[in-house]
Amino acid sequence: MARAEPALRLTATDLACxxxxxxxxxxxxxxxxxxxALVVTGRNGAGKSSLLRMVAGFLAVAAGRLDLAxxxxxxxxxxxxxxLGHQDALKPALTVAENLDFWTAWLxxxxxxxxxxxxxxxxxxxxxxxxxxxxxxxxxxSLARLVAIARPLWxxxxxxxxxxxxxxxxxxxxxHDHLARGGIILTATHMPLGLEGARSLEMGVRP
Amino acid sequence: MKALTALFGRDAKLxxxxxxxxxxxxLFFLIVVTITPFALGPDxxxxxxxxxxxxxxGALLASLLALDRLLAADLDDGSLDxxxxxxxxxxxxxxxxxxxxxxxxxxxxxxxxxxLALFLNLDLVASAAVAATLLVGTPALTxxxxxxxxxxxxxxxxxxxxxxxxxxxxxPVLIFGVAASNAxxxxxxxxxxxxxxxxxxxxxxxxxxxxxAALALRSGHD
Numbered sequence: 001m002a003r004a005e006p007a008l009r010l011t012a013t014d015l016a017c018x019x020x021x022x023x024x025x026x027x028x029x030x031x032x033x034x035x036x037a038l039v040v041t042g043r044n045g046a047g048k049s050s051l052l053r054m055v056a057g058f059l060a061v062a063a064g065r066l067d068l069a070x071x072x073x074x075x076x077x078x079x080x081x082x083x084l085g086h087q088d089a090l091k092p093a094l095t096v097a098e099n100l101d102f103w104t105a106w107l108x109x110x111x112x113x114x115x116x117x118x119x120x121x122x123x124x125x126x127x128x129x130x131x132x133x134x135x136x137x138x139x140x141x142s143l144a145r146l147v148a149i150a151r152p153l154w155x156x157x158x159x160x161x162x163x164x165x166x167x168x169x170x171x172x173x174x175x176h177d178h179l180a181r182g183g184i185i186l187t188a189t190h191m192p193l194g195l196e197g198a199r200s201l202e203m204g205v206r207p
Numbered sequence: 208m209k210a211l212t213a214l215f216g217r218d219a220k221l222x223x224x225x226x227x228x229x230x231x232x233x234l235f236f237l238i239v240v241t242i243t244p245f246a247l248g249p250d251x252x253x254x255x256x257x258x259x260x261x262x263x264x265g266a267l268l269a270s271l272l273a274l275d276r277l278l279a280a281d282l283d284d285g286s287l288d289x290x291x292x293x294x295x296x297x298x299x300x301x302x303x304x305x306x307x308x309x310x311x312x313x314x315x316x317x318x319x320x321x322x323l324a325l326f327l328n329l330d331l332v333a334s335a336a337v338a339a340t341l342l343v344g345t346p347a348l349t350x351x352x353x354x355x356x357x358x359x360x361x362x363x364x365x366x367x368x369x370x371x372x373x374x375x376x377x378x379p380v381l382i383f384g385v386a387a388s389n390a391x392x393x394x395x396x397x398x399x400x401x402x403x404x405x406x407x408x409x410x411x412x413x414x415x416x417x418x419x420a421a422l423a424l425r426s427g428h429d
Contacts, residue, residue, distance in 0.1 A: 057291065075294055078291065079293065102213050106290070
């Protein structure tokens, strides 16, 4: 990373989420700092994805507060974060390189496209239209976005889905590197990710 | 600026590549204008008199038809979420998308007009007048449609609702478009006045459309 990042701290205080008139979760508190990963677990429908979407700024905060201390005060949390959701945000008619090029330009990245594609094992496919990629390869292309554009907060929703063992190992390496650079990872998953030192947050358990 | 150019380029590229929607509007325009002489019969004077109105109705319906993919494709694959994560304002993003949309669906209608005007027995001056009014009037249709598309984007099969919502807003554009064309062909009114109002409608749409659409997207996301 080009510039030294100050220590970041993402804090949620009494956070609540309401969708379609139903309370998904309420009174949720957590705090993650630079270099830490928080693994969000819980049964289906507990609100893991809603929590990540709320941090990204796609859902309105029904109650409570979300703060990113030490970040750029001019930018919202979503503008300093990467969101990897169930949808890949890829256009089938564009090639692999064109898809990544566009998101790099749009999200203000300065990274090297070729290096990012090589890091996720798509180095030789850059001229193939994304419509011909398999589910796992589409996922890898989405991951390349995280490599090409440096943003401190990663929000990963089921990041390992459709990935083979090699790609899961590559993802683990990427996450370790990101944490070592002082990044924050917030991830929702059912599968163990093998992240050392990751803290966990179980949702849907009423105290 | 680099981000907006990238978005504009991506949308324009997607529209003209395989599976993009660019030819749909101009083909629909062709259908509407081609069947009119068959329906009306070989009355050349009548065709010439209603020709500008037919061209304008065809262009209006073709523009409405193309609107529903303006934002829906980006919603379906999750791109719309990521578009909000840039420090580029959403309003400018939507304006860039609408501009790319107009370039790939509205401008072909203008280019096809002189050819289709032949079917309606319009002379050179008349077809130039209709093409000029469409050139300055169709951006208003796209930018008003952008606000409608943002309102209906999360609805399944929102396309028809979108047309019903947007159609009343496009009536002034239709009225002044046809009025300016007729003024150039038969007079006695000056061409300039309705033409300037048409320009004003497009410029107003350019400002209001993206702001209204961004407001609709922000309040509607769930």
